Amino acid sequence: MPSLFDPIRLGAIEAPNRILMAPLTRGRATRAHVPTPIMAEYYAQRAGAGLIISEATGISQEGLGWPYAPGLWSDEQVEAWKPVVKAAHAAGGRIVAQLWHMGRIVHPDFLGDEQPVSASATTAPDAAHTYEGKKPYAEARPLRLDEIPRLLADYENATRNALKAGFDGVQIHAANGYLIDQFLRDGSNFRDDAYGGSVENRIRLLTEVTQAVAGVAGTDRTGVRLSPNGAIQGVDDSNPEALFGAAAAALGQIGIAFLELREPGPNGTFGTANRPPVAPTIKRAFGGPLVLNSDYDGRAAQAALDAGVADAVAFGRTFLANPDLPRRIAEDAPLNKDVAKTWYSQGPEGYIDYPTLSDAKAA
Template identity: 55%
Template structure:
């Protein structure tokens, strides 16, 4: 059978040959221990989904300071590395490839995760929304602005986490630079009002994110390093005065670094994460970035084929459809019906709504 669908053509990403362009988007599931140690059912969940071109894990904390979501996994301690190893092994045994998403929540953490101390951010400006603490949801607090002299330590935490990820068997890492967490908080001027060399102009706001990228590249190599960005996302109270200029600058800088890919959360119109007031940024990023570009947000098979065929992107990441369909690539290829997601079990502990979604018979 021939495959006219662009989604089902191979793609080279870094040193990897992906058999298709259906990626699993990173999704927090809250199914690790309270100390961020992956549990055995996580290996089953990811291995069930191994037919995707590339799986990107749920966001995973790089340091105790970066923690801030109940039962989300970590990668900073040897116990985390040891418990991630069966996950990567299971995915590889099933023929798949998997990147770890590196997470520091910045101002979107909460004192309940920080021994009562304030979470840190670029500036003392609170996020809008609520933290998922062990005691339920609580409003975000105003963070403490990181001192300039502290930033090198945070950058080093990313590099340490990236080395741990490779030691745990991951094929690479995706730096979480999206959705209002620390890296995104530095990029966008609604959350970064710093007056040192890490805030103000677009170039200064990109300084910390690019230092993180460069440190991770130095630790594990550019072909194993990717970054996720959400240029127009409003989640967690994010805003920016000129996303086209800022992300064009960022894309030009990233283009010089030979990364595995850049991943844009750029939701299709009508998606719950779309920002109708914002300009389209993807074409500007595409024009400025010379590498593999992944897009995400509300894609169906037809929309994914169309965006790849148009040349605007090289691959598409699927979130909720992949959560609910372990065999998503086969279903998309066959135009088969999809399982409906159960929103009530997105973040709940246990197997239900996690490893029990059926594959096609």
């Protein structure tokens, strides 16, 4: 079985190791969703990852409802991403852009008080992050059939912009209760048209978005993220094995470069499993490189590779706090603890000031 430190081919991307950096929202862009120079240092520091998956990045203003999160729909955003990507490449890294439409998780404050869109007229639980603090979510309106071509065009535009900015590819965010996940699961999709009801219909938007994105980037530079196990942001499914098995098979037929799963275990930090893992079913159905994510440490990640349940593992909060994570795993060195209060704050604190092993030895 491979080691975490063996290379792996993810479509057109040659990753030098199997320790990937998971997408992590950090809130360091501007209010116009334009990347800032500090982001270049952050990603360059973490270029030792086999592949960096960028923070979730909005495909349109309609789809982005997180304060200070970056976008990829305007020329200004593309130009600001270029030095960020260049810095990651100069440090020896590979980086793909994660494409994000939040659906009903977008608060109307971000939309000029218009309703957010979703699969159906539903309201997310809890509260939204806004520039004025947390506010209750608003009811979403169902995305109309005549709007789907425009949505696909938004994904295509963001993909073209990612390539213009220099990214090595893109990942479609179809997980965590956001728009595509809202269409996938029967706990949030109550449609009676071609995008609702049967599993075949509920995976339709995912496959159409993937085909649209791959038509621009190429299948060998397109990845997808799914979250198959348990409720998240009020979204769940009554039969995840059937749903995500069919989704994985469809993605395998399209021939995407890799599939990443956020699937928490029974003691997950953010979300817990209420059913057995769906990953084995997904791996069989997909047939391509499978990346697992959620609460892994180095030993558990290697065990997943040894068991053949994963081809690589994506690390989130541990990469946030340990820019040299692959070295720390290789040396079985202690890890910095992430500081929750600076996850989404502005500025360098808790962003680019986590010490490396070399920093600690020099101190």
